[in-house]
Amino acid sequence: MISDLVRSLVARVATVGVKADPLSVAIAAVGGLVVALFVVPNLPTKHGIPGPFRLPIAGNALALAKYANTGKSHELFHQYFTKYGAVFSLSAFGVLILAVRDPVLIHRALTDTTSFRRSERAGQRVPDIIGEALFVLPSGEQWKRHRKQLQPAFAPLQLRNAATVIDPVVGKLADYFTDLAAKHDGSATVNIYSEFTALTFDLIGVIGFSFNLDAIKSLHEGTANESFEILEDVPIIFQQRVFRPPSTWEHHGIGLKSPRPLRVRKFLDDLFGRVIEERHAANSRAREPKDPKTMDVLDRLLLGSEELGTFTKNEVIGEMAAFFLAGHETTANTLTLLMMELSRNPEIQERLYTENKTTLASLKEGLTAENLHEFKYLDFVVKESQRLHAVVGRVGRQTTRDIDYNGRIIPAGTNLMLAFNEAHRDPKYWPAPERFNPDRWDGLKPHPGSFVPFGDGPMNCIGQKLALIEIKMTIIRLIERFRIALVPGQDLSYVTTITTGLKHGLRVALTPRI
Structure with missing residues (x-):
């Protein structure tokens, strides 16, 4: 036609x-x-992959920006995948984008480093805020240097030490819920997302950088916490910049010289700059160099070597900010959505409680990072929640050469948007995909690319083991002490920025078991 x-x-x-x-x-x-x-x-493109109608110049950018601004980009992508299939094409101001939910192509894009790369696009959205941080760096030598320097901070000994910090902090949070329940007729009603956000915020600070920003304390005392509020604005700025050309950022109040981003960067420079100076001073006073086995993330960032070179101050600050962003929001949303499923499924909650009670009683050394694998049903529950609710719903890759995909040629330089959330619910790989069914994981080995909550390949999430320790320890301790019920009548709609979570959080009633 x-x-x-x-x-x-x-x-x-x-x-x-x-x-x-x-x-x-x-x-x-x-x-x-x-x-x-x-x-x-x-007109049909070289790859011949269908997609929605494109406007002149802007392409699909206006529709994408409209949905992104309201946090509903996941809804738009679901509509497109339903209409056009496992791969569809978009464009935004001349940039070609293929959205992908096909697990085969997702797996290939994440693991085949000769044909796919992470481009500069993510870093170009926040150069003024987090600059050269690991999770936005493009493929290349700089990314390798950052990854190699940071990897030892997530070694088994560091994870074991992290668990000794996590357990008592979660215990104190549980004590707070118990006291609150005693004051309110035996049940504590809280927005558990706010609690988990503050919890993970504090844990990342203590585990990664050995300082506490007291987010939990501020939340419970009703006092303002500038650190928490400012860092929470970063993913919102990032999302608002994604589908807009940089020339329009200033108009929308998100430009490199706009008040919001400038406020964020000044805060990061002041806060983390002070922490860096204090650490340098402490290291200078120390009689002996710090044992590498006890180094935290900040120590690793400050460590220099002939092979890797020393990080600049801006690199250190960028990585510190990135770890707070990537480490607390993803884990808080994962915990919240998992708690939503447990509150909806009391029989699953009770099975967890039974396993907890039996397994905890059998542990000779108490709860540690090493014995978390003994909570087998908990592992099923966590995986099923991550499958049904992919907190990091989309990541980007770019082809480095022409790719043959099912007989169609995807040209070199094409940007791919890998839709993990859609792949996790693909009925071709997941029977009854909308059903929360932890038992499906008993003996299951997912098809490559169909379950990637932490990504895959060399650029997978560097902190995934730490995140799982936080998630599992938190659930174990809360289920051990409370029955969790969903407060009826609340709005459980989703919102997407860098991650996907519940727009208004999650209100639950926690009733002590004893």
């Missing part, structure tokens, strides 16, 4: 050359403009 229209317009233009009457000239001019603006952008 489109090709017929093009042929007719071309014929009309050719006729103009013969007749040259004003009406024909006008019709040809309008027709040419229509072709240039509306037809050409929507």
Whole structure:
């Protein structure tokens, strides 16, 4: 149909050359403009992959930005996947994007480093805030240097030490819930997302950098916490910049010189700059160098070597900010959505309680990072929640050469948006995908690319083991002490920024078991 229209317009233009009457000239001019603006952008591309209609110049950017601004981009992508299939094409201001839910292509994009790379696009969205941080760095030598320097901070000994910090902090939070329940007729009603956000915020500070920002204390005392509020604004700024060209950022209040981003960066420089100076001073006073086995993330960032080189102050600050962002929001949302499923499924909650009671009684050394594997049903529950609720719903990759995908050629330089949330619910790989069913994991080995809550390949989440320790210890201790019920009548709609969570949090009633 489109090709017929093009042929007719071309014929009309050719006729103009013969007749040259004003009406024909006008019709040809309008027709040419229509072709240039509306037809050409929507002609079949080299890859032949379908997608929604594209506007002139902007392509699909306006629709994407509209949904992103309201935190509902996940809804738009679901609509498109339902209509166009496992892969569809988009464009935004001349940039071609393929959205992918096909696990086969997802797995390949994450693991085949010769054909796919992480581009500079993510880092270009927050250069003024977190700069050169690991999780936005493109593939290349700089990423390798950061990853190699930081990897030892997540070694078994460091994880064991982290568990000794996590357990008592969660215990104190549980004590608070118990006291609150005693004051309110035996049940504590809280927004558990706020509690988990403060919890993970404090844990990342203590575990990664050996300082506490007292987010839990501020939350319970009702006092403002500037650290918490400012860092929470970063993923919102990031999301608002994603589908807008940089030339428009200033107009929307998110430019490199806009008050919000400048406030964030000044705060990061002041706070983390002070922490870095204090650590340098402490290291200078120390009689002996710090044992590498006891180093935290900040120690690793400050450590220099001939092989890797020393991180600049901006790199250190960027990585510190990135760890707070990536480490607390993802884990808080995972815990919240898991708690939502447990409150909806009391029989699963009671099975967890039974396993907890039996397994905890059998542990000779108490709860540690090493014996978490003994909570087998808990592992099923966590995985099923991560499958049904992919907190990091989408990540980007870029082709480095032409790719053959099911007989279609995806050109080099094409940007891919890998939709983990959609792949996790693909009925081809997941029977009854909308059902929360932890038992499906008994003996299950997922198809590669169909379950990637922490990504895959060399760029998988560096902190995934630490996150799982936080998640499992928190659930064990809360289920051990409380029955959790969903407060009825609340709005459980989702919101997407960098991560996906519940727009208004989650209100639950915690009733002590004894």
